[in-house]
Amino acid sequence: MTPITHMDSAEEIEIRLLLEALFLRYHYDFRNYAMSSIKRRLRQARQQLEFASFSAMQDRLLHDPNMLPQLLRYLTVQVSDMFRDPDYFRAIREHVVPHLRTYPSLKVWIAGCSSGEELYSMVILFREEGLEERTLFYATDINQEALQAAEAGVFALDRVPTFTTNHRQSGGKTSLSDYYQAAYGRVSFDKSLRRNVVFSDHSLVTDAVFGEMHLISCRNVLIYFDQDLKDRVLGLFNNSLARRGFLGLGAKESVRFSKHATTFTDFVQAEKIYQKVSL
Structure with missing residues (x-):
């Protein structure tokens, strides 16, 4: 965490102390997240949870464990869609999958899986490409509520048209409706999609490597x-990837300017898909 100085506002001091308390009490480390993002989320939490100050929020957090999941809802990203950014999944399908076919068994890590949209997208893609049976998927997040939602595989029915359009644009070879059942305003994705999935609590900030992966999507x-935290996480991914394994990042993310930049090479540059350099 950046040291507190006399130049910090009272609000920033309160926020830094709150994040320190969160780490010391529950081992969730948000201390090196971008302050602008953290400040925006915590302001929203303070307003909606009706705290007079961040100090009051810190006091509740330290003495009431029920406060933790409430706060994590604001600090962790929970918004996504299935096959979000379809060109990314098309690039996985067309450029990465041919390489993955050469392996007798595969491990895929969906890091920061949130409520599961990206996980189910990847499992469906691998099923359509005939790779699901030989693949073990790891779905991780720091938010236990998000992991429970991902494992349930239930989404609001009104989200399905977007899911369906994205799936089709990603090069989907089947109908998305083959994988879910709809009832009472919700859709439940088939349990068979989870048979090769390990759901696990894992922090990119504090936890270590737990396997050798052929593809990491984060x-x-x-x-x-x-x-500093980006460097830490990219180092974790590098150490977690098999020789010439693949790393997929978001549209606004890059390995450039990282101290690990030379350990990756562009594979599908437009979609921020990288390959680990073979040493």
């Missing part, structure tokens, strides 16, 4: 980190 997460 999109729209690094944009919330400062440069």
Whole structure:
């Protein structure tokens, strides 16, 4: 965490102390997230949870464990769509999958899986390409509520038209409706999509490597980190990838300007898909 100085406003001091308390009490580390993003989210949390100050929020957090999941809803990104940015998934399908076919078994890590939209997108893509049976998927997030939602695989029915359009534009070879059942304003994705999935609580900020992956997809997460934390996470991904494994980032993210930039090479530059350099 950046040291507190006399130049910081009272609000920034309160926020830094709140983040320190969150780390010391529960081991969730947001101290090196971009301050502008954290400040915006915490202001929203303070207003909607009706706290007079961040100090009052910190007091509740320290003494009431029920406050933790409420706060994490604001600090972690929970908004996504299935096959979001269809060109990214088309690039995985057309350029990455041919390389993955050469392996007898595969491991895929969806880092920061949120409520599961990206996970189900990837599993469906791998099923359509005939790779699902030989693949073990790891879906991780720091938010337990998000992980529970991902494991349930239930989404609002009104989101399905967007999911369907994205799937088609990504090069989908089947109908998305083959994978879910609709009832009572919701859709439930088939349990078979989860048979090769391991759901796990994992922090990119504090936790270590837990396997050798052939593909890591972590999109729209690094944009919330400062440069030191980006370097830490990209180093984690580099150490987690198999030889010549693939890393997919979000549209506004890059390995450029990172101290790990030379360990990756552009693979599909337009879609921010990189390949680990073979040493």
